[in-house]
Every structure is written in C-alpha cells, then in structure tokens.
Amino acid sequence: MNRLADNAERVPVLIAGGSLVGLSASLFLGRLGIGHLLVEKHPRTSHHPRGRGNNIRTMELFRTAGVESAIREAASVLADNHGILQTPSLTGTEGHWLFREMDPGGKAARISPAGWCLCSQNDLEPVLLNAAQELGGDLRFSTELISFEQDAEGVTATLLDRRSERRSTVRADYLIAADGPRSPVREALGIGQSGRGELFHNVSITFRAKRLADAVGDRHFIACYLTNPEADGALLPVDNQESWVFHAPWHPERGEPLEAFDDERCARHIRTAVGMPDLEVEITGKAPWHAAERVADHYSDGRVFLAGDSAHEMSPTGAFGSNTGIQDAHNLAWKLAAVMGGWAGPALLETYGMERRPVAQATSARAAARSAEHSHPGYSAPATEDRGPQSNVMAVAMGYRYVRGAVAGADPSAPAVPDHFTVSAEPGSRAPHMWVHRCGVRLSTLDLYERTCVLLTGPGGAAWHEAGRRAADALGVPLDCYRVGEGPDHELAPEPGTDWAELHGTAPDGAVLVRPDGFVAWRAERSVPDPEAAMTRALREVLRLEA
Ligand SMILES: Cc1cc2nc3c(=O)[nH]c(=O)nc-3n(C[C@H](O)[C@H](O)[C@H](O)COP(=O)(O)OP(=O)(O)OC[C@H]3O[C@@H](n4cnc5c(N)ncnc54)[C@H](O)[C@@H]3O)c2cc1C
Structure with a gap:
C-alpha cells in the first residue's frame, strides 16, 4: 500500500x-x-x-432514486416550454418550429412512467x-x-x-x-480521446432583459435559434420573464479572442440577434464552452x-x-x-x-x-x-443497449443505438415499463429495479421462481422474484389489456432477469428442463462470478 x-x-x-x-x-x-x-x-x-434537457430515461432513473417530483418542482418555471424555434428575428413574422413538441404522439406516456423534463x-x-x-x-x-x-x-x-x-x-x-x-x-x-474533435465554440451569456418577454409572447420555446447573419445565436429562457441565456458563436479558430466578448459587445450582439435595437440588456455572466465529438x-x-x-x-x-x-x-x-x-x-x-x-x-x-x-x-x-x-x-x-458486457445472450450484431426505438426485452436493452398493482398500490415495473437483480415471470413462471431463488441463494446474489398475473399466486397484478409475456417477448412460461439498473440481463423465452442450472449459468455470466 x-x-x-x-x-x-x-x-x-x-x-x-x-x-x-x-x-x-x-x-x-x-x-x-x-x-x-x-x-x-x-x-x-x-x-x-x-x-x-433531461430525457425520459434520465427521468426514469431519477424517479427510481426518489427525486423526480423534487426535480419537477424545481423545473416548474419551464414546465410549459416546448420546441425549438428558428427565426431571423423575434420581432418579425418569419421563422418556423424545428419541432413543437418533444412527444407529439404521446408515445412517451405509453412506454414510460416518466417524461421529459426541462x-x-x-x-x-x-x-x-x-x-x-x-x-x-x-x-x-x-x-x-x-x-x-x-x-x-x-x-x-x-x-x-x-x-x-x-x-x-x-x-x-x-x-x-x-x-x-x-x-x-x-x-x-494518459487516457487518449478519439473522435472528430471540436465542432464549434460558444460563449454562453446570462443576461436580464425585461422587455424581451413581450417580443417572445406566447412562443414558450426551449430554445430559439436566431439566424441573422450579422449576429446569430441561440436564445434560451431561464424564467420566461427577465432572465435569459444567449449562446453566441465564438471563433477561436479564426483568431477571435475570448476577451472580445466584453459586456458591450455581448449586449449589442443580443440586440441585433433578437431584432430589438433599443432593448435594455444587463449582462450577468459569461462562460465559454466547446461543443465536441470526442470519446x-x-x-x-x-x-x-x-x-x-x-x-x-x-x-x-x-x-x-x-x-x-x-x-x-x-x-x-x-x-x-x-x-x-x-x-x-x-x-x-x-x-x-x-x-x-x-x-x-x-x-x-x-x-x-x-x-x-x-x-x-x-x-x-x-x-x-x-x-x-x-x-x-x-x-x-x-x-441504447448493451450488446457486450454484463448480459447473457445479447445479439452481438445489434447497434449500440438503433435508428428507431421499439420496446424490447431482448438481453442488453432497457426493460419495458408496465403498470402493475402490488397490494393495492399502482407501480411501474421499472420501480422494482434498483437494489437487487429481479426475476420477472408471467403466470406460468412458478418453476422459474423456485429455481431462481435456489440459484441466487447458492451464489449469494440478492434476487427479488415476481410473477405477473391475476390471483393470489401472483405478486403483481397487470392492468386490464396488458400482457406481460407479449411485452417481454416470451411465452407465458418464460422469464426475464433484470439488472439493478433496469436493463435486461438475460431472458428465457419459455420453460426449460433444468431452470436452476439455466439461472445459475445466467447469474454467473452476468455478474462475472467464477464457477
Ligand atoms: C458554460 C457551459 C454551458 C453549457 N451549456 C450546455 C447546454 O446548453 N446544453 C448541454 O447539453 N450542455 C451544456 N453544457 C455541458 C453540460 O454542462 C455538461 O455536459 C454537464 O455538466 C455534465 O458534465 P459533468 O458533470 O460530466 O462535467 P462538468 O459539468 O464539466 O463538471 C466537472 C466538475 O468537476 C470539477 N472538477 C474538475 N477537476 C476537479 C478536481 N481536480 N477536483 C475537484 N473538482 C474538480 C469542476 O469544477 C466541475 O464542477 C455546458 C457547459 C458549460 C461549461
């Protein structure tokens, strides 16, 4: 030592x-x-x-960690801000929304107990x-x-x-x-980095401007990309009233010094960008930052x-x-x-x-x-x-999914990030969300994943439970087991019209092993002759336990 x-x-x-x-x-x-x-x-x-921007997955993690509602409360001032507006000026009628809603079809509510949070x-x-x-x-x-x-x-x-x-x-x-x-x-x-390197540079300016909210009106955007070639940049609301952030492009690669962004220049740039030459602007802070693609x-x-x-x-x-x-x-x-x-x-x-x-x-x-x-x-x-x-x-x-790592049976040819999202319980993917009831309390299956591994089965999963408990006890692994179905033998009751096995891609006698971070570690699509041996193999492989 x-x-x-x-x-x-x-x-x-x-x-x-x-x-x-x-x-x-x-x-x-x-x-x-x-x-x-x-x-x-x-x-x-x-x-x-x-x-x-806190995305749905992040909010799921914060939900499980017990801070989702405190975050929503802290974020309440921006709760009604949506979309990105692109416009040459805030005063004209030009401009268009790059997107208006984060979740236009309401898909998020079907696939998650959480939602985006600004x-x-x-x-x-x-x-x-x-x-x-x-x-x-x-x-x-x-x-x-x-x-x-x-x-x-x-x-x-x-x-x-x-x-x-x-x-x-x-x-x-x-x-x-x-x-x-x-x-x-x-x-x-001495760990190096790879990737395309720096993409662009900003000076992030915080400022107060009382009259800006009048020009913004009811266009409560997440961000507004202002495209005036004389003074472009991104405008972001802080309180939708008088506090704002402006990301001004900075070009050190053209020899532009950071010192050039003095208060006067920043205020002038903001006025030109929003199209309000008389706007009173009080600069309250400045910080450079660099957008890069580097891992x-x-x-x-x-x-x-x-x-x-x-x-x-x-x-x-x-x-x-x-x-x-x-x-x-x-x-x-x-x-x-x-x-x-x-x-x-x-x-x-x-x-x-x-x-x-x-x-x-x-x-x-x-x-x-x-x-x-x-x-x-x-x-x-x-x-x-x-x-x-x-x-x-x-x-x-x-x-996003893990094709190599603490998973057993993942498809090694699957991309780490797919082109389109589909709910899946394949090994390596985020375990699906499903509303269930336990002792009269409604919860998401995602709420079960935090401190232990979890074995979930449908109504025909009794053998898996016995096997899972025995395998976990023998290996010293904390494992919670739940059966999803109607009646006293089931710990979790599904909501009407939901089918655990279909959602998890198994037969009614299949099983899914979920890691404490809510990712599927392993899946059995149906019952097998020796479930204890299968569970033991899976737990060993996932948790890197030596035989
Ligand atoms: C001015 C600015 C504006 C940004 N705007 C955006 C934006 O609009 N959108 C966006 O997606 N992202 C933005 N980012 C990036 C975003 O803030 C980061 O991605 C996010 O904070 C996560 O970063 P992190 O915690 O990994 O690192 P950081 O936020 O960089 O935090 C690292 C922390 O480590 C501390 N630290 C470093 N060395 C030591 C040490 N030796 N001992 C103790 N403490 C140490 C630093 O003080 C710092 O607090 C911005 C960043 C900056 C700086």
Missing part, C-alpha cells in the same frame, strides 16, 4: 467533481448504501443554467445535492483533488481544501472521475473510472451529453455496489466501459448529426455529414 495512505481518511468511493454527473453518482451510490466522498473544487453548485442545471444540481446529503453522502465543496496514485488495493488521493489551503490524504477503494471535459484525472492516467479511449484504468464529460463530449443539440453522463453514473453505481457487496466478481467493473463507451460513440455522432439537421448556430457542418432524423432523440434516449 502507498506510504501516504497510512494516516489517510478511508472512504469506499471517492468522486472527483460535483457537477451534474458527480452529484448523480453520489445520489445513486447513496441509494445503494455505498459510502463515498465527493470533492468539488468550486465553492457551490453551478449558478449558470448550462444543460437543461430543468436548468442550476436548478437541478441543488436537488441532487440535497438528496445525496440526506442519504448520508459526504460532499465537500471548495475541495480539489490535487493528485492520486493507485495500487492493487486502492487509490490514495491528495486533496486541497481551497479555503484553508490545508492538504489531506484520502484512501479509497475506487475513484470516479466526474471532473469534466478537461478531466485532470483522465490526463494523469475517451478507455473508461477505466485499474480502480479509476471516468464518467460524464470526462469520458465523452457531445454537441448540445438533443441534450445527449449530460443525459449520457448521468446514465454512466447509474451504470457504474450498481456495479460498484455489487462488487463491494461481494455478490459480483471484480471483472463486472470491466463491463462498465464495455457497455458505456459504444453508447457514447454512437450518441456523440447522433448529437453532431442533430446539430447539422437543426443548423445549430455556430456549427458549419461538413456537407457530407449525416443529418439524422428527428426520431433519433427517442432512439438515443430510450433505445
């Missing part, structure tokens, strides 16, 4: 970075009872609205922080990870308290690097794992970047809990990058395609760029 570690504070997991992904990791670990310390070098959560990062992060702290998480702001070393048993990290200037040492079993796109941890590990070559090195923007960067169109990061944290949390709890082999942790990296590669390409499709301000897409269809959003948000 490292010499520094002798007097070190001990924690099971150290999280570097307390923005959206670090806070999500803290929440998910807290829900699973895994002790951790999160360090964030800034004194508080983001005051800048930054990312804002919640600015500065409103979302405090909800995650509070929930993580209530679960006992130790979250320290103004605290920077300065350096770390790892050995076979753990990670020894040096921290700096930026208020007192005091240094301290922490010894952790694992380190999660949620330290953003410039990730010092990734750099220290880390490895997601882990020994006991250190990259999550969020440290692992992947994406163009903002579609809000795929932050969602992919939150979903990274969710994928990693249960695996750490399973390995630390002794019910999975250490090799389970290797499946984190195996599963998440292909998803990020496909998703970052879709994000760039969507920026091209929508002519995102500042992005000059190559003529050859694939301009993905609108259906990409649902396919990316809900259809």
Whole structure:
C-alpha cells in the first residue's frame, strides 16, 4: 500500500467533481448504501443554467432514486416550454418550429412512467445535492483533488481544501472521475480521446432583459435559434420573464479572442440577434464552452473510472451529453455496489466501459448529426455529414443497449443505438415499463429495479421462481422474484389489456432477469428442463462470478 495512505481518511468511493454527473453518482451510490466522498473544487453548485434537457430515461432513473417530483418542482418555471424555434428575428413574422413538441404522439406516456423534463442545471444540481446529503453522502465543496496514485488495493488521493489551503490524504477503494471535459484525472492516467474533435465554440451569456418577454409572447420555446447573419445565436429562457441565456458563436479558430466578448459587445450582439435595437440588456455572466465529438479511449484504468464529460463530449443539440453522463453514473453505481457487496466478481467493473463507451460513440455522432439537421448556430457542418432524423432523440434516449458486457445472450450484431426505438426485452436493452398493482398500490415495473437483480415471470413462471431463488441463494446474489398475473399466486397484478409475456417477448412460461439498473440481463423465452442450472449459468455470466 502507498506510504501516504497510512494516516489517510478511508472512504469506499471517492468522486472527483460535483457537477451534474458527480452529484448523480453520489445520489445513486447513496441509494445503494455505498459510502463515498465527493470533492468539488468550486465553492457551490453551478449558478449558470448550462444543460437543461433531461430525457425520459434520465427521468426514469431519477424517479427510481426518489427525486423526480423534487426535480419537477424545481423545473416548474419551464414546465410549459416546448420546441425549438428558428427565426431571423423575434420581432418579425418569419421563422418556423424545428419541432413543437418533444412527444407529439404521446408515445412517451405509453412506454414510460416518466417524461421529459426541462430543468436548468442550476436548478437541478441543488436537488441532487440535497438528496445525496440526506442519504448520508459526504460532499465537500471548495475541495480539489490535487493528485492520486493507485495500487492493487486502492487509490490514495491528495486533496486541497481551497479555503484553508490545508492538504489531506484520502484512501479509497475506487475513484470516479466526474471532473469534466478537461478531466485532470483522465490526463494523469494518459487516457487518449478519439473522435472528430471540436465542432464549434460558444460563449454562453446570462443576461436580464425585461422587455424581451413581450417580443417572445406566447412562443414558450426551449430554445430559439436566431439566424441573422450579422449576429446569430441561440436564445434560451431561464424564467420566461427577465432572465435569459444567449449562446453566441465564438471563433477561436479564426483568431477571435475570448476577451472580445466584453459586456458591450455581448449586449449589442443580443440586440441585433433578437431584432430589438433599443432593448435594455444587463449582462450577468459569461462562460465559454466547446461543443465536441470526442470519446475517451478507455473508461477505466485499474480502480479509476471516468464518467460524464470526462469520458465523452457531445454537441448540445438533443441534450445527449449530460443525459449520457448521468446514465454512466447509474451504470457504474450498481456495479460498484455489487462488487463491494461481494455478490459480483471484480471483472463486472470491466463491463462498465464495455457497455458505456459504444453508447457514447454512437450518441456523440447522433448529437453532431442533430446539430447539422437543426443548423445549430455556430456549427458549419461538413456537407457530407449525416443529418439524422428527428426520431433519433427517442432512439438515443430510450433505445441504447448493451450488446457486450454484463448480459447473457445479447445479439452481438445489434447497434449500440438503433435508428428507431421499439420496446424490447431482448438481453442488453432497457426493460419495458408496465403498470402493475402490488397490494393495492399502482407501480411501474421499472420501480422494482434498483437494489437487487429481479426475476420477472408471467403466470406460468412458478418453476422459474423456485429455481431462481435456489440459484441466487447458492451464489449469494440478492434476487427479488415476481410473477405477473391475476390471483393470489401472483405478486403483481397487470392492468386490464396488458400482457406481460407479449411485452417481454416470451411465452407465458418464460422469464426475464433484470439488472439493478433496469436493463435486461438475460431472458428465457419459455420453460426449460433444468431452470436452476439455466439461472445459475445466467447469474454467473452476468455478474462475472467464477464457477
Ligand atoms: C458554460 C457551459 C454551458 C453549457 N451549456 C450546455 C447546454 O446548453 N446544453 C448541454 O447539453 N450542455 C451544456 N453544457 C455541458 C453540460 O454542462 C455538461 O455536459 C454537464 O455538466 C455534465 O458534465 P459533468 O458533470 O460530466 O462535467 P462538468 O459539468 O464539466 O463538471 C466537472 C466538475 O468537476 C470539477 N472538477 C474538475 N477537476 C476537479 C478536481 N481536480 N477536483 C475537484 N473538482 C474538480 C469542476 O469544477 C466541475 O464542477 C455546458 C457547459 C458549460 C461549461
């Protein structure tokens, strides 16, 4: 063990970075009872609205983690904002909606218990922080990870308290690097990145302008792409009244310095872009950021794992970047809990990058395609760029799947992100949502997936249950078993007109094994002669348990 570690504070997991992904990791670990310390070098959560689109899958995860309603409350000011408007000016009659509704056909309500939620990062992060702290998480702001070393048993990290200037040492079993796109941890590990690199650059300007709401009127958009060639950019509401964000294209590749974006120029740019030369504009903040298509070559090195923007960067169109990061944290949390709890082999942790990296590669390409499709301000897409269809959003948000990793029997030829989303219970895909009743309480089957593996069967699944329990007991794996059907032998009653077996692609005597993160680990389409042997094989393969 490292010499520094002798007097070190001990924690099971150290999280570097307390923005959206670090806070999500803290929440998910807290829900699973895994002790951790999160360090964030800034004194508080983001005051800048930054990312804002939380997709259906992310909201499903937040629902299971018990924070969905708190997030909706924090997001209430933007609850009626929908669609992206593209127009040369806010004052004329020109312009068209790139899309008006996130879910025009109401499909989301049929496939999920959750829905899209527009919640600015500065409103979302405090909800995650509070929930993580209530679960006992130790979250320290103004605290920077300065350096770390790892050995076979753990990670020894040096921290700096930026208020007192005091240094301290922490010894952790694992380190999660949620330290953003410039990730010092990734750099220290020498992990490279692949992809097209930087696509375009923005200066994200927060400002107040009282009269702007009059020009916007009842066009309550998520974003408005303003296309005046003299001053283009994206306008985003913060409170639909006087607080706004404007993403102004910035061209460092043409030698344009960041300093050129002084308050006067920013205000002038905004006035020209919205078409209101007399608009009173008060600039309240500015931050540069870079849209890129870049994915880390490895997601882990020994006991250190990259999550969020440290692992992947994406163009903002579609809000795929932050969602992919939150979903990274969710994928990693249960695996750490399973390995630390002794019910999975250490090799389970290797499946984190195996599963998440292909998803990020496909998703970052879709994000760039969507920026091209929508002519995102500042992005000059190559003529050859694939301009993905609108259906990409649902396919990316809900259809991503793991063809290699902690799954048994997945189709290795299936794409990580399909062109179109179809509900499926094939191994490696998100388990379908179905409303059921348990002891008179209505719940989604997704609500069952968090702390244990779950075996679900239809009315003919009694043999699977016996077998599942015996196999899980013998292997020491926590497994909850439910039968979906009418009558006293069934733990879950379906709603009229729903058919568990049909939805899950099995015969009535089939079975589906679901992981704690709600992904299908394995499926038996019908009964087999020796269900206990089949369950044992599946659990061993999925959880990397040695025979
Ligand atoms: C100005 C701005 C505007 C943005 N706007 C949009 C948008 O409109 N749409 C969109 O989809 N996305 C946007 N993004 C990106 C979005 O915010 C990120 O995708 C999201 O925050 C998820 O990132 P993360 O938590 O992985 O990393 P980050 O948000 O980058 O957070 C990393 C955190 O790690 C901390 N940190 C780094 N090193 C250390 C260390 N050594 N010790 C302790 N702490 C450390 C940093 O202080 C930071 O808080 C924007 C980003 C910025 C900066």
